[in-house]
Amino acid sequence: MSITGLLIFLAIGALAGWLAGILTKGGGFGLLGNMIVGIIGALIGGFLFGLLGLAAVGLIGSIVTATVGAVVLLFLIGLVKKA
Numbered sequence: 001m002s003i004t005g006l007l008i009f010l011a012i013g014a015l016a017g018w019l020a021g022i023l024t025k026g027g028g029f030g031l032l033g034n035m036i037v038g039i040i041g042a043l044i045g046g047f048l049f050g051l052l053g054l055a056a057v058g059l060i061g062s063i064v065t066a067t068v069g070a071v072v073l074l075f076l077i078g079l080v081k082k083a
Contacts, residue, residue, distance in 0.1 A: 012062050013038030019063075020070030024078070037070050045069025 001009070017034030020041060021027055028034050045065040049056060056065045 009039075010035055012059075012066055013042060016041050016063055016066030016070050019067045020074055023067075023071055024074045037073060038066050041068070041070025041073050042066035043069065044072055048072065 013035045014031060015034075015038065017036065017038035018028040020037060021029050021034065029037060042062070042065060045068045048069065049065055056062065
């Protein structure tokens with residue numbers, strides 16, 4: 001992976017984490033926290049989209065997939081915290 005690809009990957013992760021934070025609790029988690037949530041969310045989103053037979057392509061598709069996965073991640077973390 002080139003430096004440019006890595007930077008785009010991290011930027012998508014940060015954006016997805018920030019969007020998920022806005023959608024679930026009303027704020028972000030800081031740059032590093034957003035990146036971590038977004039990257040893990042991208043893995044979860046890719047897995048879920050694959051199970052459903054959906055494919056998201058391009059930059060917007062990557063952001064949507066990562067954001068959906070990050071929202072699911074934050075929802076599951078919220079359930080565990082309440083238990």
